[in-house]
Amino acid sequence: MRSPPASGTSGRARVPNIPSTTIGRHVATNGSGSSVLTVNGEQVTVTAAETTPLIYVLRNDLGLKGVRTGCVIGECGSCTVIADGHSLRSCQISLGDAAGMDLVTPEGLGTPDAPHPVQEAFLSEQAGQCGYCINGMIMAVAAAVDAGTIAGEEDARKALEELICRCGTHTRIVKAALRAAGVETEDAGAHGSVERLPGAEADAQAGLPEIVDRYPRMEQWLRLTQEGYVEVDSPKVELGQGISGALRQIAATQLGLPMDLVTLAPTTTGRSVDLGHTAGSNSVEHGGIPLAYAAVAFRRALLERGAALLDAPASQVELTAAGVVRPGTDAAVSLAQLATGEPLTGAITAADVPDWTAAGLGAPLPRADLVRKLTGAGVYLHDLELPGMLHARALLPPSYDAQVATEPDLQQIATAVGARRILRDGRIFLVVAEREDVAIRGVNRLRDAVRWSYDGPDEPVDVLSLLRTLDGDDHQTRLDDGIGEAFAAGRTHKATYSKPYEAHAPMSPSASIGMADGDRLRIWTHSQSPYPLRAELAVLFERDEDAVVVVHVEGPGAYGMNGADDAAALAALAAFAVPGEPVRFQHSMDDEFGWDPYGSAMVADLEASLDENGRIVGYRHRSWTDTHYARPDGNGDRLLVQWLGERGPGRPRFGGHEGGWRNTVPLYDVGARDIVTRHVRGPLRTGSLRSLGSYMHVFEIESFMDELAELAGQDPVAFRLAHLDDERGRHVLEVAAQTAGWEPHVGPSGRGQGVAFARYKDVKGYAAQVVDVRVDPESGTFTVTRVVVVCDAGTVINPDGLRNQLEGATIQSLSRCLGESLTVTTRGVKERNLSDYPLIGFSGIPRLEVVLVDRPGYPPLGTGESATPPLAAAVANAIDDALGVRLRNLPLTAASLERRLLELSEAEMARVRL
Ligand code: FES
Ligand code: FES
Known part of the structure; x- marks a missing residue:
C-alpha cells in the first residue's frame, strides 16, 4: 500500500472551472418575475417565480440536465451543484436565494470531449452502473478536492457519506474520489482477478437458438447505415448492467470489426425484435447469443457483397475496418460503399456459429455509455425534452383503501396555480402544466383540498404471521420417493427463516413521456418491458397494438419492476387529455414508494x-x-x-x-x-x-x-x-x-x-x-x-x-x-x-x-x-x-x-x- 500524501494539497487535482470569486455576478428578481443567475461563469436571466426550486430552473429553464432529479427533498444528492465553492443540493434552495451565488453544474466542469479531471477519475475507475447518481458524486468530490479535504480513504467516504448510490457502485466511487484527489491506495475499493480456464470448441451441431428460430433473418437484428456503421437494434434494454456495451462487443467480435464501427439503436416496438422483458439475468443469453449468430451471418453477407463488387471469389476477401479488402492488392470497398443498393438481408443458418473464443471477447473495455452520463449530458428519460413538452404530476390516494370523500373545484385550483388543466380519473388526479414546478404546485394545492375516506383505522400488520394464515396455491417443486423413510431413520433439525417486504427505492421517481395523435400513442419509457408494456397500454386504452409505439430510453436503475410501467400509463392518460402535445409525467417519490410493486415478505x-x-x-x-x-x-x-x-x-x-x-x-x-x-x-x-x-x-x-x-x-x-x-x-x-x-x-x-x-x-x-x-x-x-x-x-x-x-x-x-x-x-x-x-x-x-x-x-x-x-x-x-x-x-x-x-x-x- 502506498502512503497517502500528507494533508494539504500536494498531489491533488484542482478544480479549474469553479469560479473563485463572486465578482460580476448577481442579482435577484428585477421586479418583472425575472432573476439573473451566474451559472458556469455566465450570467443568465430566468423568468420564473422566486420560490421555484433551483433544480427546476437549472434543468428546465436552462437545460442543464446534468443536474439529475432525484428525491427532491435533499436526501440523495443527485442534484448537487457547486455554489461558491461548496457542494449544494439544488432541490433545497430557491431561485431567489440562489441569485447571489456562483453556481457550477456538471456541464460547467467538463464535456464528453473534454472531461474535467474529476470526471476523468470517475471514468478511469468506470465508476457507474446506471450512472444516475454519479454527477452528484462528482460535484461533491470536485468541491472536496478543491477545498483540499480528501487526504485518504476515510476523507473520501466522509465527503460522500450523505449521498446515495442505489446500484452499489460505492467502491468504485471511493476509488475515483481518491484518484481525483491524487491519493493512491491499493486498499480502496474493489480488487479482482480473472482465472482463465481451458476453452471449449464451438459446437456446430448444437443447432440454432430458439430465439433465432423466432427471428431467423439477419436484418431483424442489424443493418448497415449509409455512413458505414453496423447498427444493432437493441434486443434488450440498458438498465445500468452494461448490456449495451456487451451487445456491441458481441456483435463486433463476431463481425470481426472494431467496436467503434458498431452502434446500438434503442429498443423500439415495431422495429426491434420482441424479447419481452429485460429481466432475470437473461440479457446476454437471450439477446447476446442470438445476436452473435446474426452477426456471423451478417459478416458472411458483407463478404459476399464485397467479393461481388471486387469481382473476386469470397474466399479471397477479408472484412476489416476499411471494409471488404482483397489482401495483397489495393482492392477495397468501404462499409459505406457496401451500404449502397439494397439492404443486406438473408437467413441466419445453422452454419453461422459464433466463435466464443474470438479476439476481443474477455477484453476489459470501458463502457462508452458512461462518458456522456458522467459528464453532464442529458441521457436519461427524465432529461428528455421534446418541443412544446408539457409536464404532468399526479395526486394519488394516500393509501390502498382511500376513497375520494370531497372533491374540490379543479378548475379553480388550475387557475390559481397557472396549470393548463387538472383532470380526474377515478382516484387519480392529474395536473398538466407548462412548467414542472407549476404542476407540482398544483398537486400540493390539491393535496390540501381533497378529502379522503378510509375503510378502517391505520393499524400495524404482523406480516409473517399473516402470510401463514392466508389461503393460496401450493406449488410442489419436488416430492421424492422415500421421504418418509429418510426422516424416520435420521437425526432431524428444523429452522424457520424470514424476510420482510422491501422497496425498489430507485434514485429518482419513475417518469415517462406520452404523445397522443388521434388514435395513435407514442410512449417514451424506461420500463424494462417495451413490448409487454405496449400490449398492456393497447388493452388499457382500447387501441390496436400497432397504434401504440413504445420507445425505450434509459432511466435510473430499477432492480426489477418499479414504477416505470405505471408512469408510462399515467403519461398516456395525460397525453390523451392534451392530444398533439407531448407530456412528461413523473411520479413523486412518495408515490414511487407508496405504490411500488414491492419485493414480497x-x-x-x-x-x-x-x-x-x-x-x-x-x-x-x-x-x-x-x-x-x-x-x-x-x-x-x-x-x-x-x-x-x-x-x-x-x-x-x-x-x-x-x-x-x-x-x-x-x-x-x-x-x-x-x-x-x-x-x-x-x-x-x-x-x-x-x-x-x-x-x-x-x-x-x-x-x-x-x-x-x-x-x-x-x-x-x-x-x-x-x-x-x-x-x-x-x-x-x-x-x-x-x-x-x-x-x-x-x-x-x-x-x-x-x-x-x-x-x-x-x-x-x-x-x-x-x-x-x-x-x-x-x-x-x-x-x-x-x-x-x-x-x-x-x-x-x-x-x-x-x-x-x-x-x-x-x-x-x-x-x-x-x-x-x-x-x-x-x-x-x-x-x-x-x-x-x-x-x-x-x-x-x-x-x-x-x-x-x-x-x-x-x-x-x-x-x-x-x-x-x-x-x-x-x-x-x-x-x-x-x-x-x-x-x-x-x-x-x-x-x-x-x-x-x-x-x-x-x-x-x-x-x-x-
Ligand atoms: S437531494 Fe436533491 S434531488 Fe435528491
Ligand atoms: S450508479 Fe449510482 S445509482 Fe446507479
Whole structure:
C-alpha cells in the first residue's frame, strides 16, 4: 500500500472551472418575475417565480440536465451543484436565494470531449452502473478536492457519506474520489482477478437458438447505415448492467470489426425484435447469443457483397475496418460503399456459429455509455425534452383503501396555480402544466383540498404471521420417493427463516413521456418491458397494438419492476387529455414508494434428516410468499391506471408463481426432497425485486447448510463440498475459500467468517461469497469488513463490466440484508421516501475482492443477479461464526441480534461467544 500524501494539497487535482470569486455576478428578481443567475461563469436571466426550486430552473429553464432529479427533498444528492465553492443540493434552495451565488453544474466542469479531471477519475475507475447518481458524486468530490479535504480513504467516504448510490457502485466511487484527489491506495475499493480456464470448441451441431428460430433473418437484428456503421437494434434494454456495451462487443467480435464501427439503436416496438422483458439475468443469453449468430451471418453477407463488387471469389476477401479488402492488392470497398443498393438481408443458418473464443471477447473495455452520463449530458428519460413538452404530476390516494370523500373545484385550483388543466380519473388526479414546478404546485394545492375516506383505522400488520394464515396455491417443486423413510431413520433439525417486504427505492421517481395523435400513442419509457408494456397500454386504452409505439430510453436503475410501467400509463392518460402535445409525467417519490410493486415478505420452514455419517438424507421445505411477478403482460390489469382509475376497480392481477419457488431446490445432494411453496395474496402489491424469491431461498438454504454442518461435526465448506457434485459449483466454492483464507472449523470459531454459494435460478452464473464481519463486543453491533466474490459465468464478454455487476449486486444485497425493511400497516407502508428507508452508506462498504472464472467457449451465462442471493446467508453465517448466534430473520441488525439473544434456549446460549 502506498502512503497517502500528507494533508494539504500536494498531489491533488484542482478544480479549474469553479469560479473563485463572486465578482460580476448577481442579482435577484428585477421586479418583472425575472432573476439573473451566474451559472458556469455566465450570467443568465430566468423568468420564473422566486420560490421555484433551483433544480427546476437549472434543468428546465436552462437545460442543464446534468443536474439529475432525484428525491427532491435533499436526501440523495443527485442534484448537487457547486455554489461558491461548496457542494449544494439544488432541490433545497430557491431561485431567489440562489441569485447571489456562483453556481457550477456538471456541464460547467467538463464535456464528453473534454472531461474535467474529476470526471476523468470517475471514468478511469468506470465508476457507474446506471450512472444516475454519479454527477452528484462528482460535484461533491470536485468541491472536496478543491477545498483540499480528501487526504485518504476515510476523507473520501466522509465527503460522500450523505449521498446515495442505489446500484452499489460505492467502491468504485471511493476509488475515483481518491484518484481525483491524487491519493493512491491499493486498499480502496474493489480488487479482482480473472482465472482463465481451458476453452471449449464451438459446437456446430448444437443447432440454432430458439430465439433465432423466432427471428431467423439477419436484418431483424442489424443493418448497415449509409455512413458505414453496423447498427444493432437493441434486443434488450440498458438498465445500468452494461448490456449495451456487451451487445456491441458481441456483435463486433463476431463481425470481426472494431467496436467503434458498431452502434446500438434503442429498443423500439415495431422495429426491434420482441424479447419481452429485460429481466432475470437473461440479457446476454437471450439477446447476446442470438445476436452473435446474426452477426456471423451478417459478416458472411458483407463478404459476399464485397467479393461481388471486387469481382473476386469470397474466399479471397477479408472484412476489416476499411471494409471488404482483397489482401495483397489495393482492392477495397468501404462499409459505406457496401451500404449502397439494397439492404443486406438473408437467413441466419445453422452454419453461422459464433466463435466464443474470438479476439476481443474477455477484453476489459470501458463502457462508452458512461462518458456522456458522467459528464453532464442529458441521457436519461427524465432529461428528455421534446418541443412544446408539457409536464404532468399526479395526486394519488394516500393509501390502498382511500376513497375520494370531497372533491374540490379543479378548475379553480388550475387557475390559481397557472396549470393548463387538472383532470380526474377515478382516484387519480392529474395536473398538466407548462412548467414542472407549476404542476407540482398544483398537486400540493390539491393535496390540501381533497378529502379522503378510509375503510378502517391505520393499524400495524404482523406480516409473517399473516402470510401463514392466508389461503393460496401450493406449488410442489419436488416430492421424492422415500421421504418418509429418510426422516424416520435420521437425526432431524428444523429452522424457520424470514424476510420482510422491501422497496425498489430507485434514485429518482419513475417518469415517462406520452404523445397522443388521434388514435395513435407514442410512449417514451424506461420500463424494462417495451413490448409487454405496449400490449398492456393497447388493452388499457382500447387501441390496436400497432397504434401504440413504445420507445425505450434509459432511466435510473430499477432492480426489477418499479414504477416505470405505471408512469408510462399515467403519461398516456395525460397525453390523451392534451392530444398533439407531448407530456412528461413523473411520479413523486412518495408515490414511487407508496405504490411500488414491492419485493414480497416470505417465510420458510426447513427440516433435514442427517444419517449417522453426517450426510443429509432427507429434506423438507415449506415456504409462503406473495407473487414476484406483476409486470405488464397485455391483459390491461397490471398497472395503477387500471387499479385507481375508472377503467377497473381491482388491484393488479395476481402474477405468475415461478419467482416464488425459484432456487427452492438445493443444488446439493440432500437425499429425498419434499418441497412446497404456497403462493398467497398478502396485504401489499408485490412484484419483481432483484433475484425475486431466490434472495430468500438461498438465504435459508445456505444458513441451514451451516447449521447442519455443525450438527454433523463438519466444516461448513467441507460439508457443502461433500454434498455437491456439480464441478463448476465446487470450483467457485473452493476458489472463494482459498482466496478468503478460509480456516476449517466446526461451529463458531470466533473469527467471524461465513460462506455461501448458489447458482442463480439453477441455470445462470455460479457465485460463491465469503464474508468477514467484525463485532463490537461492547454494543454487539457488527460490521462487514470484507467480501470475496467468485463467479463462473461461462465465457466472459467484458471482465470489468462483469466485475462491476458483481460488485453492485453484492453491495446492494448487503444493503438489503443489513437494514432494508418496510413497516406494514392496514393502510400500506410507512416508508415513503429515501430518508425513511435505510440504504447502505459509504461508511458501511467493505473491501471487495472479485474473482472471475473465465471459461472461453462456454456459452455466456447471465450474472446480473448471481451475486445477490448468497450474500445474506454469508453474512448470517459470519455473524454466527463470530458470536455463536444464529440470526434467521432478515434484515440482520443490531436490534435483531438483541431480540435473538433474549429468545435463545439454554443449549443455544452455550454456544454464544459474546
Ligand atoms: S437531494 Fe436533491 S434531488 Fe435528491
Ligand atoms: S450508479 Fe449510482 S445509482 Fe446507479
